[in-house]
Amino acid sequence: MKVSPTPTTGFFSFSPMRCILYALLCCLPVCAFAAGTYPQTIREAGDRTVSVGKAYQRIISLYPAHTENLCSMGAARQLVGISRTDSFPEKIVELPRFSARDDAEKFIAHHPDLVLVRPMIERAYPELLKKLKKSGITVISLQPGSAEQMFDYWLALGILSGHQQQAQAMVAEFTQKSDLYRQKLEQRPLNTRPVVYFSAIHKKMKTFAEGSMALFVLELAGGRNVAGDATRVRSTNIAYFGKEKLLSRGEQIDIFLSQHGRMNPASREIIASEPGFKAIRAVREQKIYLVEEAIVSRPTMRLLQGIATLENILYPVAGGDQKEKR
Template identity: 30%
Template sequence: MKRLRFLGVALLVFAVLVSGCIGNGTTQTVTQQVKTTETVTETIAPTHYPLTVKDFADREVKIEKKPQRIVSLAPSVTETLYFLGALDSVVGVTKFDDYPPGVQGGREIIGGFSDPNIEVIASLQPDLIIGTSMHLKYLDQLEAIAPVIILDPKNMEEVYRAVQLLGDVLDEKGKAEGVVEFMKAEVEGVKFRVANATRPKVFFISWWNPIYTPGKNTFQGDLIELAGGENIFSDLNGWAQVSMEDVLARNPDVIILSAHSGITPEEVCKSELANTNAVKNGRIYVVSDDNAISRPGPRLVDALKELSYFIHPEAYGYSFQPVSCPVEG
């Protein structure tokens, strides 16, 4: 009887031990499976590509992978790519690209801004082409080579959008946000300086004969307003041709000349503009860098600051020497 009792206890102990071993083994296996699952989860990271974006021509463009060979069809595009740190991926630029200095070195010249050489572009085997609305007429030919992004910003807000769009396309959102935040800070700095100043009437001469000037929906017109001026032709759309009679009727307080406008301050003094408040008070200025003010890219903030110096020198503690027009003898 004692033997049977002992044998029963022994069998019970043995069963418990076996049960424990099986339980422990199962637990270890589950733990290993959990660890394996966690490892797999950690190694699967979301990818940025393929990516579909909408460009300024309202086109949906699919980018399969991070662009490594980019052709830029406009100097403003090249400059924006530079600020995004993407110049190493640019293989082709126009003959007019000059910023940053030396940008043409080691890159193929694909022609002019309005007349790109399609064969040269194709020979570069790009995986992305970036142009402007000027290049829509070449779109079918370009799309046969690579995906095409069209940029066409008309004011500062749209310039921000263009920077962010390229940041998305290049998987450089952080850099794009940094560029935009810097630009916005510069703009806010100018707006703060001129916030309480009166707004003089400003006439910007893009070209003299015939007279062309920026109206609304132009980044130059936008800069005049941001710099604390009143663009006298803000009621016109785009870059508009205007008559001398229109200019005289609006009597600008400040005249700003594009560096390549085809007229000098001295010639303005001798023109029919001599009777305007701007000429009478010697408030005629010439921009120092036509490219900075005519290319819709990050350098527009430099142009904005210069325009604000011209329009509101008192906001910076400056006193520009008025232009002294020659007196007829």
């Protein structure tokens, strides 16, 4: 069995150098990323380099993480449209809604100067993007493939929207707060941390791939991933584990976590009644917890909320109310 330990290397590990980096990030508003400095270069999906000559003022976002991050850095007023699945923050819910299934004319009628997509849309709807570009609209595809790429993604959004300073502040805040969890984690011996199965898509028996946002959250919260050898599905953050392998490790699983949302609507009852799942100790002991998809899978500041939520599940305070259990 491969139970993944908490990483001790990489960008999110705690070290004296990270403290220096945090200090430098706090000073960045007076450095090279000062607002209004253009052109600048970003790297979009597919490792393509893009030169950005200005801050865009009329943005349509087709991915909730783009929307949330733009709002977090103060660019909400530049949004003229959002995806049909956007629901956070509340102040944007009345904006016009768009889908990649809409025709190009609907987008063009709202006069955007930038449409933000992610690779899934880029692959599935190339003709739409081609028409938008032909009409003079800039189309940028962004989505970090791992937790370590998240900061560059935020900085790219800051450059595109003209909120570089605010994006740098997000990086600094996240760095500082995640390091506090890292320090706490170092006080917990590896063999005392709960072993967890984290379900991404229950009906397909899929979990999360190494390096994904969800496993980053789980690791910082103090959990050990029982499915560290799951097979990544293409270049996604999802991995196939399979029911047979899951059941074979059932006695080792202390906690059964499941993200809950559009991608994985499975209820606690559905999970508990899955044929064969009584072989999983966490299921027998009713230690099944649903966690909002948005706070564990989306590359936003709310991953900090996800870490806190999972930490409360894994290390409950005596008498505490674990509201995520359903």
